[in-house]
Amino acid sequence: MDTITYFKDRFEKLQEQQLDSRLKSLRDGAFSAFEQTGIPTVKHEEWKYTRISDFFSKDYHFTTDLQEQQFRATELQPFLLPGHENANIIVFVNGHYHAEHSVLRSEELEIISLEAAAHNQYAGIVETHLGHSADYHKDGINALNTAFIQEGVFIHIQKGKTVNHPVYIYNVTDARSGNIFAQPRALVHVGENAQVEILETFATIGADESFTNQVFEIAVEENAVLSLYKIQNDAANSTIVSTTHVHQVGKSVANVVTISLSGGLVRNNLNMVMSAPYCEANLSGLYLQSGHTHVDNHTVVDNRQPNCLSNELYKGIMNGHATGVFNGKIFVRQIAQKTNAYQTNKNILLSGNATVNTKPQLEIFADDVKCSHGCTVGRLDEEALFYLKARGISEATARSLLLHGFALDVLEKIGSEDVRQYVNKLVTASLNLG
C-alpha cells in the first residue's frame, strides 16, 4: 500500500470510530483539501527549493500501540533541556500527547485534549482558532495534519496571569521499529494580560525514518506576551515540517526564536498574523548546518491592522553539503497604514558544496509604511580574519570566533538565561570552538 492510500484508509477508519466528534467536520474538510492539493512538489512556489514529495514513496506508518508502550520516561533523559526540573512538561510521542510523561507545575496553565476542549467552555476558542493556519498554507501537508487531529492538546493560559514556570514541549518520535509518520498538534490560547514562555524541541529515537508534520497554533490576546523558542537538533534520519502559526488577536507582543542545528530535512513555516493595531512581533532564527542537511525557513508577517511593528532577523551558516533556504514574506494590507516592518537575512557559506537560496519578499498595499528588507550571501571577512591572525590567534580559532560573533545577534534574542546558555553551548560545539 503506498503512503497516500494508507492515509486514506486510516482516515476512513478514524472517522468511523469517532462519529460524535466535534472535530469531525474540520477533519473532513481538511482531508478533501489534502486529496485535492496533495503533497507539495517543487513546482509549488512555496516548496520550490525543498523537496519532500520523495519521502512519500517510503513506507511510513502512524504509530501503533505497541510502539507507544515501548517508550519509557527514562528514554527522554538524553534530550532533557536545562531547567526542566522547574518547568511544565508536555510530551508528544509519535504525535500523540502522553499525559503520563507530562508534568504540570503551574496552576495558571490548563492542558486538555483538543477533543475535550471542543466540548467544554473553550469550544468557542477552539472553533475560532483551530485550523486558522490553513488560510496561509494552500498545500496538502498542512491539511494532512488537520485531517488527523485527534489527540492534540489545547493549552490555555488564564488571563491576567504570568506563568512562572516555562512550558517545555518535547516532540519525540520513536522510530525503533519501522518508519514513523508523526503529526503533533497543539492549540495555545494566551489570555488577556497573560505572559508565557514556551520552549520546544524535537527528538528521534531509533534508526528508522521519522517524519514529523507538526502544526502548532497560538492565539495571543490583548496585552499578552508570548515567547517561543524552538530548538531543532534532531538526528539525520529525521524529517521535520513544523508549522507555527501565531495569531495576535489583540495588541500584544510575540517573540519567536528558531534555532536549527541539525536534522535530515527541516522545514519551518512561521506565520505572524497581526489582527490588531499596535502589535509587535520579533522573529529571529539561526540555522547552522553541515553534512547533507537541508533547512528551510519560511516566514510570513501579515500586517492586517495599522501601527504594527515587526523585526525579523535570520542568519545562516552553511557547511559541508548543506542547503539553506530562507523565504520571508511581509504583507501589508491596505488598511495597515503606519506599519513598520523590517527584515534581514544574512548567510555565510563555508564550503564549496553548500548552497543558499533566499527570497525575501514584500507585498505592500498601503502607502504610509516603512518596510525594508536586506539579504546577503557571502564568506567570512578576510580583513577581520587577518586582523585576528595578526594578533597571534590561530586561523581556526579566528574563524570560529568570527562565526560565533555572527551567530550571537540571534542568540541574544533568547530571553531565558538558561536556554540561551544551553543554545550557546550547542552552537559553540558545532563551530568547534576550543
Next chain:
Amino acid sequence: MNMETDQLVHNNTAAESDVIENHVNSEYKYGFVTDIEMESAPKGLDENTIRFISAKKNEPEWMLEWRLKAFAQWQKMKPPHWANLTYPDIDFQDIIYYAAPKQKIKPNSLDEVDPELIKTFEKLGISLDEQKRLTGVAVDAVIDSVSIGTSFKEQLAELGIIFCSISEAIQEHPELVRQYLASVVPVTDNFYAALNSAVFSDGSFCYIPKGVRCPMELSTYFRINAENTGQFERTLIVAEEGSYVSYLEGCTAPMRDENQLHAAIVEIVAMDHAEVKYSTVQNWYPGDKEGKGGIYNFVTKRGICKGVHSKISWTQVETGSSITWKYPSVILQGDHSTGEFYSVAVTNNFQQADTGTKMLHIGKNTKSRIVSKGISAGQSQNSYRGLVRVGKNAANARNFSQCDSLLLGDKCGAHTFPYIEVKNNTGVVEHEATTSKIGEDQIFYCNQRGIDTEKAVALIINGFAKEVMNQLPMEFAVEAQKLLAISLEGSVG
C-alpha cells in the same frame, strides 16, 4: 498657535495630495491613429498564417521550416501564470498577426517612403530625416509588422556595421542570422518566445564587427498602428570582439478600447571585451483611467556575455502598457564579464507591471549590478521579480541589488520577489529593498526652502529615479525624464 499650525499642516497635506492627484490624472499623448492603407493577414493563427507571413517577407525555405517548428512547439505550451498579474485569458485566434502599411514598391531610400509614415514618426518626435543628422542617432522605424526605413545605413556600412531590419538580414546575411537567431532565447524558452519565433514579422538586426566602436547610437522605434493587431518584433544584436554599441528602443501605440498584444524578443551576444548597452523607453498605450484597453506587453530580453571581460547593460524606463511582463537578463558566461540592469517602472491607474531581471553567474570573477526603482500610483500594482544565481563554478562572483519602491496613494501596491541562489562560497551577493511614500518631512524640508509642494513632489520623484536616468544616453534621458513627468506629474513641470 496650535490651531494655526494644525491648519497649516492640514493645508500642506491637502496640497500634497492634490499634487499627487494631478500627477495621476495626465493623459497619453501618443494615442492618435495614422490613417493609412494597410495590408494584413486574416485574423487568427494556424500554419497558413505563418506561411503567409513568410511568403510576404519572401523568406528562404529554412526560415519557414524554423517558424513552423516553433509553431508546433508553441501549440504544446501553456501561457505562464506565475507572475503577479491578473488579466483575462488572451484569445490568440482573435489577433491579426501581420499588418503592414501598403507600399507599392520597396523604398530604396527614405525619400520614397510614404510621406504619411514619415509624418507619423515626426509626430512622435522621431526623425527619420537624414537632415537631422546632427542628432547623430541611426533609426530603424518599425510600424506594426514591418520596418519602414533605416537611416544612416551607408555611414555605418563603411565601418562594417550591419544595421538593418531583421527581414533584410534574413535575405542578405543568412549565415549570421542562422548562427545567432535563438542562440540566447531558445524557441522553447517560454510560451511567448515560442509564439514570437513562429510569427515575428520584423525587428532590427545589428552586427558590430571586431574592434569597431559604433560612432552613433543605434535606435529602433516601434509603433503599433492597426487595430486588432499584435506586434511581434525580434531584435538581434551581435557584438564581436572588442566592439561597442549603444542601442535605444522606443515604443508607442494609439489609444484603443481593446487590449492589444505585444510579444517581442531581444537577443544580445557579446564576445570577448565587447560591450553592449541597451536602453528602452517603453511607452505603449497604458489603457484609460478605468483600466480599459492598453497593450499587453510580454517580452523576453536576454543577453549573453560569451567572451571574457564582456559587458551587457540593460536600462529601461517602463511607463506604458496595461500589463508588463518583462525580465531583461544577462548570462554571465565569460570570465570577468559584467551584467547591469537599471530600471524605472512607473504604473498608474490600473496598470500592472511584473518586471525585473535575471543575472546568471557562470564564469569566474563575474559581476552584476541591479538597480530597480518602482513608482506606483492610482490603483496600479508594481512588482519587481529578480533572480541572482551563482553557479557552482562561478568563483568570486559579485552581485549588488537594490530595489526601491515609492507609493503615491493608498490604493496602489508595490511588491518585491527577489530570488537569490548561491552555490559557491567565494561569491558575495547583497540585496536590499525599501518601500515608502514621499515623506512629509521631505516635503516640509522643500517648502521651508521656498519650493512649493507641487515642485517638491516632482523634485523628489526625479531624484528617486535619478540613479537609473543617469544611465540613459543623453538624447534619451531628456525624453525619458519628460515621459516620467507626463506619466505621473500632469501639470507639474
